[in-house]
Amino acid sequence: MRRGDRPRTTRSPAEGSLVGSMDAIILQILNGLDKGGAYALIALGLTLIFGTLGVVNFAHGALFMLGAFCAVAFSRLLTISERVRDESVTFFEAYKEIPYLTLWYGDTGQAIVDWAVPLSILLAIPVMLLIGFAMERGLIRFFYKRSHAEQILVTFGLAIVLQEIVKYFFGANPIPMTAPPALAGSADIGALFGMSNISYPMWRIVYFLFSLAVIALVFAFLQLTTFGMVVRAGMADRETVGLLGINIGRKFTIVFGIAAVVAGLAGVMYTPILAPNYHLGMDFLVLSFVVVVVGGMGSLGGAVIAGFLLGILQSLASMTEIKAIVPGIDQIIIYLVAVVVLLVRPRGLMGRRGVMEA
C-alpha cells in the first residue's frame, strides 16, 4: 500500500469528539469501499464460475494478478522511450527519456501515456478473455466431474505456475503504477455530506464507481440478455438446460471468460492503489474465498454485498479506537466474520437453499 495515499481528516480542535469520530467512521467506510470493490469483483467471478461450472477456482486470484500485470505491460509498451538531449541542462550533456508517443503526437501522446492505467482496460479485456477461454478449454473442463478437492488442487497448481511465469518476466519486486494526474489528487468528500473537511484520494472513488459499473454490467448481462437467461437457467439446473438442446458447455466457456475479464479489470484498476507484485493474487484469493463463503456459495448478489461489507468491516477494524479495545482485531476480523457466519448460517448470507449446504 502506498503510504502517501492514505486519506486524512482535517479537523479543527474546537469540534466535539463525536463529530470527529463520525468523520473518522465515514472516512473508514469510504476507505473500505475500494477494497470492498476489489473483493466484490473477484468474488463475483468466483461465484459465477462456481455457480455455473461447479468448479472451485483457486486460480482466480492469479487472474486478478494477471489483470494487474496487463496494466503494467501496457504502460511499459506506451512508454517505450528514446533518449533525448535534455536542453534545459546547459552545463553538461544531459539526456532524458521521452516516450515515442510524446515525441510523435505531442500533448495527445503525453495524455495517452498519463492515462495508461485506465486505457489498459482496452488491452486487458481481450487478453483476459483469451486467457479465460484457454484455461477453461485447456484445463478446467476436464475437472467438471472430479471432486472439489481435486479442482482446488489443480487450480492451486495453476496459480503457482501463473505467478511464477509473471515473476520470471516482471521480477519479484512490486511495480508502482500511477493514476492519471487528473485523478491522482484528493477530493473533498466532506462537502457532499455536509460535514467538515474529509479529503480522500480521488482514484479510490474512481475505483469504487468503476467496480459498481462492472458489477452492474455483469448483472445486466445476466438479467437482460437471452444468453444471460440461459446461463442463469444453467446455474439453476444444468442437466435440464442441456436436455433442452442447448449447448451449455459452450455457454459456460464464455462465462468463464467473462469471470476472467471481471477479475482482470479489477486488477487493472487496482494497480495505482497497490503496486502489483507476483503474489498479489494469492493475497486476494484467500480473502475472496472468504467473501464468497460469507456471501453464500452460488449467490451473485451475496458475493457483491459480502465483498463490500467485509471491505468496510476491515477498515473499520483498523481504526485506532477499535484496536485499542480489541488489539489485533484488524488482522483477523474478516476470518472471524467468516467463522461466525459459517457456524451460524452455513449457506452464507444470501446462499440458496441446498447449494453446497453441508
Add this chain to the structure above:
Amino acid sequence: MSQSVMTPDENLSKNMGRSPAEGHEPKGEGLRGFMSSSRSDYLLLAIFALAILTMPIWLAPIGAGYPDILQKFAIFGIFALGFNILFGFSGYLSFGHAAFLGTGSYAAVWMFKLLSMNAVIALVFAIVVAGVFALLIGYVSLRRSGIYFSILTLAFAQMSYNLAYSVLTPITNGETGLQVSGSDPRILDHMFGSPSGRGVPDFFGIELQGWPGFYFCAILLILAFFVTMRIRNSTFGLMLFAIKSNQNRMNYTGFATRPYLLAAFVISGMYAGLAGGLLAVTDPLAGADRMQWTASGEVVLMTILGGVGTLLGPVIGAAVMKYLEQIFSSFNEGVLHRTFDFLPHGLQEFMVTITSPFVGEGWQLTLGLLFMIVVIFLPGGIMEGVRRISHRFRRGRGETNAAPAHDGH
C-alpha cells in the same frame, strides 16, 4: 488429549455392539485388503525402517546423503503422515495445517528457553500444545464439511498467522522469530547443571546436530509410521474410511461421525506439532512464516504427490518435494552448462535457455507444473503410478483396473 482419542474408541465399541452387521459388511476388496494384512504390514514396517535408517547410504548417489536434507525428509514425512490421517483417511481437506506446525515450533522453542535444552521435553510439550490447539480449531471447523471445512481451517490458520505477527509478538517475537539465547532461564538445566550452554538441543547429552539429529528424526518418523499403520488397521481407521466413502450413510445408520473426525483432526494436529517441534530441535528458531497458508498448501502437495490415503505415499511425497526443492533451487546457469555439456554448443545454449526458468529462483514453477501433472494424470500420486506399473508386470497385457482414488463428497 488422550481423552479425546479414547472417547471415540469407546463410542465405537458401543456402536459396533449395537449393529455389528453394519460395521463388518464387506464393501469390496478394499476392506478385506486392509483387514487381513497384519503380517505383511509388519514386513512393510521392517522394510520401511530399514530404508529410512539406510537413507544416508542409498541416497548419497543422487546428492542427498547429508544430514540436513535427510532431516527435512523425515520431519516433513511426519507432517505429511499426520495430514494424511485426516485428508487421506477421512477425506477432509484441511487448508490450515501449518498452524499446528508453527504452534509446535513455538512451543518447543519456549521449552528450550524456559526449562531445558532436552529435546524430549520440548517435543512432548509441542505435541500437547498442538493437540490442544487442534482440538479447539477442529471442534469448530468440523461442524461443516467439504469446501466449507477447508475455508474454516484456512481462516483459523490465517488468523493464527496474522496474530503471531502482530498482537502475540510477546510470545512469538514477531518478524524476527523466536530463538534461544544465553540469558534464558532454563530452570531444569541449571538445576541439574547440564552442560548445554551452547544452545544446541540434545537428547540426554547427545547433541542433536548432524547425523545424531537425523537419526533422532528418523526414529521418530518410524514410530509415527508405526502409529499411522496401527490407526489404519484399527476399527477407528475403518470408521474414517467409511466416513470418506459415504458420510451420509454413516449418519443415517446412527453413527456419530464427528467424534471420529475430531479425533483424527487432533491426531493429525499432534503429528504436525511433533514435526514443528522437530524443526525447532534441528534448528532452534521459530518464525510465523511456518504458519502461512502456503505452508499448509505445501503439505497438501506432498500428500497428493505421494498418494492420498496410502501409508507410504505421504512420506515419499514429502521426500521427493524436499529433494526437488533442494536440488532445483540450487541449480544455476553454471550447473546447467555442465549438465548439458555433452551436447553440441548451439544446442547446449538452447537447452540452458529453455531450462533456466525452471531452476534456481524459479523452482516453484517446476513444482506447480509437477503438481498439476500429478493431479491431472495421476490423481493417486506416485503410489498409484507404482501400483499401475506393478499391475502391468503382474498381468502382462491385462487391463489396468486401478481406479483413481476419488475422495467423494
